[in-house]
Amino acid sequence: MLFNSFAYLLFFPVVALVYYLVPWQKVRNIFLLLASYYFYMSWDPRFILLMLGCTVITYLDALFIDFSRKEDQENIAQEQRRTGKATLYTTVTIIFTLSVVAWFKYANFLTESIVAVLRAAGFSVVIPKVNVSLPVGISFFTFQSLSYVIDVYRGTVKAEKNFLQYALFVSFFPQLVAGPIERSGNLLVQFKEKHRFEADRAVKGLLLMLWGYFMKIVIADRVAIIVDQVYNYYGSYQGAIPIFATILFAVQIYCDFNGYTTIAIGSAQVLGFSLMQNFRQPYLSFSVAEFWRNWHISLTSWFRDYIYFPLGGSRCSRWKRYRNILIVFLVSGLWHGAAWTYVIWGGLNGVFQIIGDILKPAREKALQTLHINTKSFGHHMVQLLITFVLVDFAWIFFRAPTMKVAFDIIRNSFTVWNPWVLFDGTLYTLGLERVDFWVMMASLAVLLGVDILHARNISIRDSLLRQPTAVRWAVYYGALLSILIFGVYGPAYDATSFIYFQF
Secondary structure: OOOOOHHHHHHHHHHHHHHHHOOOHHHHHHHHHHHHHHHHHOOOHHHHHHHHHHHHHHHHHHHHHHHHHHHHHHHOOOOOOOOOHHHHHHHHHHHHHHHHHHHHHHHHHHHHHHHHHHHHOOOOOOOOOOOOOOOOOHHHHHHHHHHHHHHHHHOOOOOOOOHHHHHHHHHOHHHOOOOOOOOOOOOHHHHHOOOOOOHHHHHHHHHHHHHHHHHHHHHHHHHHHHHHHHHHOHHHOOOHHHHHHHHHHHHHHHHHHHHHHHHHHHHHHHOOOOOOOOOOOHHHOOOHHHHHHHOOHHHHHHHHHHHHHHHOOOOOOHHHHHHHHHHHHHHHHHHHOOOHHHHHHHHHHHHHHHHHHHHHHHHHHHHHHOOOOOOOHHHHHHHHHHHHHHHHHHHHHHHOOOHHHHHHHHHHHHOOOOHHHHOOOHHHHOOOOHHHHHHHHHHHHHHHHHHHHHHOOOOHHHHHHOOOHHHHHHHHHHHHHHHHHHOOOOOOOOOOOOHHHHO
16 A cells, blocks of 8 residues: 555545544554554555564564563572573574565575576576565564564663554554664654644644655656656666766655655654654765765664674774774665665765775865865855765666666766757656656755755744644645646556665
């Protein structure tokens, strides 16, 4: 059930209405759990057993960890390092959960890589492909479950005794299939509270949902037409056109994923729940490292807390810190997809940060020598531009279906000099007619303006809610009409899936 489908536009109001009409919190949670399972089963009912199995295993493991720790403390006078039964339970759970993800997500990738290596060594090997469908959102709900187990093992949270509340934490429908990846310390505790309907909160949530729909339907799906045209027929385009399409892909994936996240946060807010922020104007970052602090925050913080810090984080030698950064981003690339293009994409983002850190002393010395004001608008613009170019270059590998296509697009982009195609009408032949093209450009201007205001801590929603009633409703209807009129819907309203549903 896609957020941008008629099914969700019927499903969500019914869920919200019933949720607030039910006076008992326990019954509310049961209803939300059933609604969340129905939401997930709308894709493929078979995989509900997978999510239920993941829920049961991690729930029991956390209880075992809690029990074993108490048992150890009773039998041993002084607290020791967390080893023994708790470590065994946690290790088995992590290995089992990641093995399930690996089977569904990486089985064919691993066999194809092994075959390629053996053939390069002169052996003729044929390994049949595994015919298995990828369960939607498997990387998200498994990571959310694992973070809970690890936090219980570390002692930062207590094991949840109420199975229904924990099951709801794993399956909460607004953020189930594409995040944000929530922590038990934030979301799980909210299911213990009774949420009363608050009009202001609901309005803020609905406004967030409108903005999310605008990013997805008006911007991302319109931009995708040009991106798909150029990347699907990359051999026909050279010079400025593939560069332009790659820039647009940076916009597409941002609006597509941030659009989903914004709708998810808005939906949860209408129901009285607060989800963590997942994007913080990433393309207004001054470095690649800052970009990753502002992009997909729930995932990058997950890797930071559960991989980077355990490896030693930055509390080690410089070269070990670089190693840790590279490992995290290679794993991040592999998390995003079972292909070498994703691994290269992740590796590039790690390498960019390492090189940036190595060159930092020389860069600072050059700025002092040239007497450049590092707080000036011009210097900030150069930083923004360099960061965007590096991030956008890496996006080529994320978007290209194969390594060959990625390198062909790079070669086609830089072997021909033809900037005039951006102004001679060629852009109108890439799938969007003239009017649609300029609707896209106007929408991008709106997106940039909103991000700049948010970067300056100016809340558009709060400002709007302080306006007179007539002004507010004029904006509400105007926003809704702009989505209805300028949205890209496809034949027979074939709702377009979100990019991150495949991860």
